[in-house]
Amino acid sequence: MKRFVIGVAAVGLLATACGRSAGGPAEEAKDVDVNKAAGEVTVWAMGAEGEALGAFAKEFEAANPGVTVKVTPLGWDVAHDKITAAIAGNATPDVSMLGSTWMGEMAKTGALEPTPGNLIDESVFFPGAWGTGEVAGTAYGVPWYVETRAFYYRTDLAEKAGVKPPATWEETTAFVKALKDKAGADLGVEQNFKQGSWQEVVPLVWQAGGDISAAGKWTFDTPEMVTALTHYASFFEDGLAATDQPTGAFPQTFVKGKVGAFYSGPWMIAGMEKEGGADFAGKFSVAPYPKGSAGGTSVIGGSNMVVFKSAKNREAAWKFLQWLTDPKVQASWFGKVAALPSVQAAWQEPALTADQRVGVFGDQLKDARSAPAVPTWEQVAKVMETEIEKLALGKQSAADTAKAMQAQAETIGTGA
Amino acid sequence: MTRRMWTYAGLAAGLVLVAFPFGWTLLASFKPESEIRRDPPTFLPDQWTFANYAGLFERTQMDQAFFNSTVVALAAVAGNLLFCSMVGYAFAKLPFRGRNVLFGLVLVQLMVPAIVVMIPQFVLIASFGLVNTFLGIILPTIVTPLGIFLMRQFIADIPDELVHAARVDGAREFRIFFQIVLPLCKPALATLGLITFFTSWNGFIWPAVVAQSEDMYTLPVALAIFSNAQATQYGLLIAGAVVVVLPILVIFLFLQRYFVQGTTFTGLK
């Protein structure tokens, strides 16, 4: 009993110590003197980029004697937990790659260092890409590579059905219908309605002239959102998109010609050639997003590189980031892992201009926006995915989906 | 005789059902990527290849990860065998004040979803300077509730008279424990050792969070590098799964004879 009382008292004391303090002034970036760069830089990077970056960084080491880069590759599955834990335990590396949608959350922890203006020039990046790292008026890290989505389709099937790639929403429906009815693509268009499905819907909202957040508030329950959701759901309703396929069935369904089109990022160009073999390369192409009533804006994603405040080697860390965002280096990095340059000038390099399909993404990037860089974005995205799945499976209407998203997103807030 | 034949038939049918996924995976690991996903599927590889394994060792520091996993798992086994049986012995044979409260805490640890404590535990590990060390990976599970539970249950079944007789002879508790109780626990220790080994060997999230450089990665952590959402490489993944499972299989084969020793234990009753 006595111990219980002491316990309660301790908890009580702790509780009185709690409380959020009002947000201070925006953080100031400090200049970096790269001439002092020396020693080892520790870097975390995920997936294929993580595997390739170690060897790639040798060029940087060669150009900067005295600096070494030690890359630790991580799996995507565990990266978010691992970085959060490292921040909590103050055991971060000098530099880490972050998914662009994590920026808001990680910046809010106070662990990231603002981008030094004397070293990194905002204007060389795509504005949408720069926007992913800008949180509450302060920029953190640099956009490293970008992704945006466009419309993939089977050229041979389109030819067989006698249709051209769609330029508008209406044409998309007719296009998919033709592929299905005339060219045997009985699964129609592949629309993701599970993990990551927000990326399918958010561009449609913008294309309908709406937005999902405005002035620090979520705005899901709007006529534009309903329009976007209705358009998205119509493919499922009309039997032009399937919901009964297992995880992993796509992209083989596209290779086999059962799926005639889908929306995805640039990595699928290489992915498709691998899935379908060398002779498949000529059977598909990429078109810009079909336009809605307000245009054809796509969503921009990708990954950023950040420096932590607790970095042991700040100068060399920023110097490495500066090197990574050099146009020539960005183009050569594209050659390694097909990651699209976030730096506009890199798109003039031959590596990027060789494949017309890659160029489509370059053009689309000029009309692409990022998801809101707020700390709660990952949570709200999960809410969207849950509700989108219900919509896709025909369990709720577009209007109810919009309402459900709004209600839950309001509970979560924007974390500001 | 017919009944025995039926038993064999039943067991064999069960084995086919249980082992089929393994056989299929093992065979698939020798198929080229394109054949793995061919429709209709092949059972035996059309074209045998070691490319998946070669790729695996080329892409990751497999040998290092293998070594790390072994060190971590063996240390966890050693710790659990000694400590869980000590604690289990106290719970089973040594009445003491606070026993019920303490056993309650063992159960609490067993019942809490591990994800809840992960970040606070990491903060502790970091404050001890144990990030990116074997100790940091091993320490929180050096003695586990399941092991304590298992050993307590097993030791409770050892006749009290054996322990008493030794006490009357003036033997110290540690001598009783090491010379009388532990030798009787071989079957339980074999079970516990195997369970601890594979739990540690297959552990993923905690080692992935604590190990911060590739040379500290365990096998599952190293394998996770290339299983990402966008382009999962099935051939590598399947080969990786085989590499992870094989050592456990070998160890289990090796421990078989201890599992059978339950019979020696019966003789005491």
Added chain:
Amino acid sequence: MVATVEARAARAAVATPRPLRRTGIAWVFVAPFVVVFAVFWAGPLLVGLGMSFTDMRSTDVRNPLGVDLVGLRNYLRLFDDELMRKAAFNTLVFVVTTLPLTLGLGLAAAVALNSGIARLPAAFFRLGYYLPYITSIIGIAVAWRFLLDPEAGPVNQLLAAVGVDGPSWLADETLALPVIIVMTAWRSFGFDMVIFLAALQGIPKELYEAAEVDGAGRWERFRWVTLPMLRPALLFCTVYSSIGFTQFMEEPLVMTKGGPAGATTSASLAIYNQFGSGNFGYAGAAATVLFTVIAALAFLQFRLARPR
């Protein structure tokens, strides 16, 4: 079981000459657990409980005290959360079906293996049956996803051979959870089997002989000798498995990510997802509720199993 152990212990205490020194030495024996628990578990557990009463998020990890107290709001929100309710329901269905299935399979396999079949085949079967339990979930997921593939999977190919159009197992809302249940039973029964085997081998032959003399048939011997003697093993497996199954998460995580439409989302997986998206306070509240349910369940089982 606890009661019998205590009774036995009480007898031992009376019989020993120096009962006082037992407590001292006992604490030496339990020291490894006490130290590890005090250092690595006590604090984190209290943090987990504490944050369930706050609005803590992943963004507060650097300044964990800079959060607002919200009282029971996280707990109240749980009841309004459709996915959480669904997760609770799924977990209930899962435990109620998987537990007897696993125990039954484990017991059947153990009894069959103990029915006097030769040593070498017995060892072989034992190994085979135990294999799924000790295999990494990564390997299991890879194998099962391919087995169940609606087009190229051997299961549906087999069904097609007998003229049945196999369903899309994991993408079907009504089939996904049953598939996970079967898969978990397949994966787990080997553990119960080994525990039962050890217990079966500990049953003195004389008991069976005596029963046979009394004219007991095969079933009666099983019912009145085997089952009562297996009681401690059964209790152990039941308690341990129900604690484990109530926390089931790995299988849906790797097979379906909780889908389709939350059909395979378990309580633990929902909590894991909440942590993953940084909602620490809410996740802490959900974890506390889950823990309470598990503890109550275990307590109930100990109570029910107490010999009258």
